[in-house]
Amino acid sequence: MDTTQERTEAQDLPYDVFAKACPSRGTLEHVTGRWGALTLGALHEGSLRFNELRRRVDGVSEKMLSQTLHALERDGLVHREAQPTNPPRVDYELTPLGREIATRLTGLIQFVEGRMDDVLTARERYDATRGAR
Amino acid sequence: MDTTQERTEAQDLPYDVFAKACPSRGTLEHVTGRWGALTLGALHEGSLRFNELRRRVDGVSEKMLSQTLHALERDGLVHREAQPTNPPRVDYELTPLGREIATRLTGLIQFVEGRMDDVLTARERYDATRGAR
DNA sequence: CAGCATCCAGCTTGATACTG
DNA sequence: CAGTATCAAGCTGGATGCTG
Numbered sequence: 001m002d003t004t005q006e007r008t009e010a011q012d013l014p015y016d017v018f019a020k021a022c023p024s025r026g027t028l029e030h031v032t033g034r035w036g037a038l039t040l041g042a043l044h045e046g047s048l049r050f051n052e053l054r055r056r057v058d059g060v061s062e063k064m065l066s067q068t069l070h071a072l073e074r075d076g077l078v079h080r081e082a083q084p085t086n087p088p089r090v091d092y093e094l095t096p097l098g099r100e101i102a103t104r105l106t107g108l109i110q111f112v113e114g115r116m117d118d119v120l121t122a123r124e125r126y127d128a129t130r131g132a133r
Numbered sequence: 134m135d136t137t138q139e140r141t142e143a144q145d146l147p148y149d150v151f152a153k154a155c156p157s158r159g160t161l162e163h164v165t166g167r168w169g170a171l172t173l174g175a176l177h178e179g180s181l182r183f184n185e186l187r188r189r190v191d192g193v194s195e196k197m198l199s200q201t202l203h204a205l206e207r208d209g210l211v212h213r214e215a216q217p218t219n220p221p222r223v224d225y226e227l228t229p230l231g232r233e234i235a236t237r238l239t240g241l242i243q244f245v246e247g248r249m250d251d252v253l254t255a256r257e258r259y260d261a262t263r264g265a266r
Numbered sequence: 267c268a269g270c271a272t273c274c275a276g277c278t279t280g281a282t283a284c285t286g
Numbered sequence: 287c288a289g290t291a292t293c294a295a296g297c298t299g300g301a302t303g304c305t306g
Contacts, residue, residue: 014249015249017171017246018171019191020191023253024245024246024249027245027249028170028242028245031245032170032241034162037165038151041150041151050267050268050269051267057151058151062268062300063269063270063299063300063301064299064300066269074260075252075255076251076252076254076255076259077252086267086306087267087268088268089268090267090268097248097252100248101241105241107237108165108241109150111237112150112157113148113149115230115233115234116147116148116160117147118209118230119209119210119230120156121209122208125209126207126209127207183288183289194280194281195280195288195290196280196289196290196291197278197279199288199289215288219287220288221286221287222287222288223289267306268306270303270304271302271303272302272303272304273300273302274299274300275298275299275300276297276299277297277299278295278296278297278298279294279297280294280295280296281292281294282291282292282293283290283292284289284291284292285291286288
């Protein structure tokens with residue numbers, strides 16, 4: 001697939017998100033994607049059932065939540081605990097790895113939330129200068 | 134702009150990404166989105182010109198890079214420095230706020246890269262169990 | 267309750283062509 | 287070099303209906 005040899009020294013680093021074909025880019029997207037980030041953030045506060053999660057992550061559809069959960073479970077970040085009762089009860093919780101990632105992620109999220117005033121101010125200035133034309 | 138008074142004690146944090154309408158969700162997506170995250174990561178190492186950035190972020194199209202840079206500049210995370218020379222030269226660099234965000238982001242990226250073996254192992258196990266059916 | 271299957275509107279994206 | 291404009295295609299994601 002790669003016919004060029006320009007990347008001969010990139011092998012020192014096993015994974016590099018900047019490389020198009022690196023699997024870490026996919027995982028990073030699962031983690032940081034719109035619903036992935038919010039799902040991990042929600043589960044960081046404690047385990048939740050499917051519909052609890054759905055309510056917590058405002059705006060997510062059943063389909064997207066299901067899809068997101070599968071991706072995160074497959075990557076080993078979320079554990080799915082199903083009880084064969086009736087009605088069924090399924091709890092989702094973070095794995096140790098998922099918890100570490102979620103910790104960093106929520107740190108980022110809270111930081112961004114805390115600086116939103118700056119962001120909004122910057123936007124106004126930008127729009128006043130260029131957007132207005 | 135806020136005429137209600139229910140916010141007086143409702144919160145410690147004025148912005149909440151979990152709320153669908155919160156502007157922080159949009160900014161978080163600019164930051165963590167596929168191209169936003171990689172662009173911030175690339176600029177975290179130093180200022181770059183447009184085409185340098187394009188080469189660094191493997192796979193980004195001209196259009197997407199342009200669009201991403203506009204969003205990040207508007208949010209006050211990236212500064213655009215244009216010199217009216219011929220040929221033109223434009224440098225992009227992080228603002229102080231952008232630098233703080235990029236630091237957290239690259240921390241997350243590097244952590245994920247460092248744990249990719251675990252992720253890949255988890256995937257194999259998942260696929261062997263469920264994906265194979 | 268906890269999902270999966272299907273359909274399809276529309277937004278995102280990439281390719282291409284053009285400008286300053 | 288550093289972009290903008292345009293257009294087609296494809297993927298994302300929402301709505302709906304159904305199962306265990």
